[in-house]
Amino acid sequence: MKIEYNVNYSIEIRNCKIDHLTDVFKQLFVMVFSDFVKAVLKQFGDDFMKMKKKPFHCLCGNDRNFIWKTKDAKPMKITTIFADLILPQMQVQCKDCGKKMFISRLLLGIERYQKMSTLTERILAFVGGLATFRTSEKILGMVGVSFNRMKVWRCVQKIGKTISFDLDPKQLPYGEADGTGIPIVGIKKRGQELKVFIQKKVGGGVRIAGLAIGKYDSDWAELFAPLRDTIMSFKNFLLVTDGDTSILNGVKCLNVIFQRCLWHIPHQLKYCMWKDGVKKKSANWKKIMGKIFDISAIRPYLEKDDIDAVIQEKRARLDELISFCEKKGYKASTAYLINARPDMFSALEKRLNGKSSSLAERLMKTVNMRVNVGKWSPDGALNAMKLRLAHYYNGWTPYESEITPVNIQRI
Ligand SMILES: [Zn+2]
Structure with missing residues (x-):
């Protein structure tokens, strides 16, 4: 449809400075935008009423016989990313049963009783997944409408809930599960853990195949x-x-490897040494750290024949390290290494690449950068992380299609 739309305003301007003009335009823009929407709305309303079969229907089933009741009933506020618009509610009446109905929201593609479109909600949710709620409020307020941070939060919750993950059958049959602690409101320690299931992609990279929140170790x-x-x-x-x-017991195709995350081992050992009272950067501390980093580092792309040799050597060195810790009386460190020993090289032993580390680790940084700002309810954190990870790893964006350019001519 082609509409002609004239802009004609008389504006009192204080000076010619660009900052003032920007300020004025922000105010003018809201008026221009709402006039534009009103004009289009009216034209579409008139067009629909001229159609034999209407693109809407009454509850009684009638989709043909309607009359205008009013084109300007009590105004409604509709929120867009640029501005809040005050728009007229248009009302028609069914000639069959006499029931009246509002059609403005229907024409605008907004659900009944809602104040914004789903796309607007998705955009706000997206911003809230990328930045803190406070930052979102500030940036959005600077360029467009002042969104209260609670509104951003609500969109994050609503849209986050609609995002779900699954394995992609076209990608690799290889997954890693890992968790990271999250700060929860009212709990001092990081009481809950965000659990992420990562699937490796053909040609490199990873995608998210699952996300959940729950207690540590359970x-x-x-x-x-x-x-x-x-x-x-x-x-x-x-x-x-x-x-x-255990929930996967009975899944026949599943080959589960309990692989210690090798990346974590040196870091957890550091903590054990602290418990054992080993002074940081002392000779023994350095010796143990040097050895454990060496043992837990596995070179990628090992040939099958080399794997046996590597495992044998690493096991021998691990045993040496364990007896060293034992001799020095480092109880926590000794216990930790003995506990980790059986599962440290399981993936490698199965002739698979046992480096289960950096992929999950980088992903957890993406989580932590957002989740560590503020405290969360478990569901709040889950929904925000769904948005964030879906965007960074699975290509989610608020826009479901490209913006189509339209033909605009100056007249
Ligand atoms: Zn009716």
Whole structure:
């Protein structure tokens, strides 16, 4: 449809400075925008009423016989990313049953009783997933309408809930599960853990196949349960995890490897040494750290024949390190290493690349950069992280299609 739209305003301007003009334009823009929407709305309303079969229908089923009741009933506020618009509610009446109905929202593509479109909600949710609620409020306020941070928060919750993850059957039959602590309101320690399930992609990189929130060392079922069905669509699936996979018992194709995350081992050992009273950067501290970094680092792309040799050597060195710690009386460190020993090289032993580290680790940084700002409710954190990770790893954006350019001519 072609509409002619004239802009004609008389504006009192104080001076010619660009900053003042920007200020004026921000105010003018809201008026221009709402006039534009009103004009289009009216024209579409008139056009619809001329159609034999209407693009809307009454509850009684009638979609043909309507009359205008009013084109300007009590105004409604509609929020867009640029401004809040005050628009007229147009009302028609069914000639069959006499029922009246508002059609403005219907024409604008906004759900009944809602103040903004789904796309606007998605955009606000997106901003809230990328930046803190405070920052979102400030930046949005500077360029457009002042969004209260609670509004951004609500959009994050609503849209985050609609995002779900699953395994992609076209990607690799290889997944890793890992968790990271999140700050929860009212709890001093990081009481809950965000559990992430990562699937490796053909040609490199990873995608998110699952996301859940729960207690440390438990609640893994929430993460694994939704994957049961798709996991079976793979002939074989290798799952590397520290978590409890009992929910997946009976899944025939599953080949679970309890692989200690090698990346974590030196860091956890550092903590054990602190408990054992080993002075940081002392000779023994350095000796142990040097050895554990060496043992836990596994070179990628090892040939099958080399793997045995590597494992043998690493096991021998690990045993040496354990007896060293034992001799020095470092109880926590000794216990930690003995506990980690059986599962440290399981992936490698199965002739697979046992480096289960940097992928999850980088992803957790993406999580932490956002989740560490402020405190969360478990669901609040989950929804915000769904948005954030879906965007960074699975290509989610608020826009479901490209913006189509329209033909605009000066007249
Ligand atoms: Zn009717």
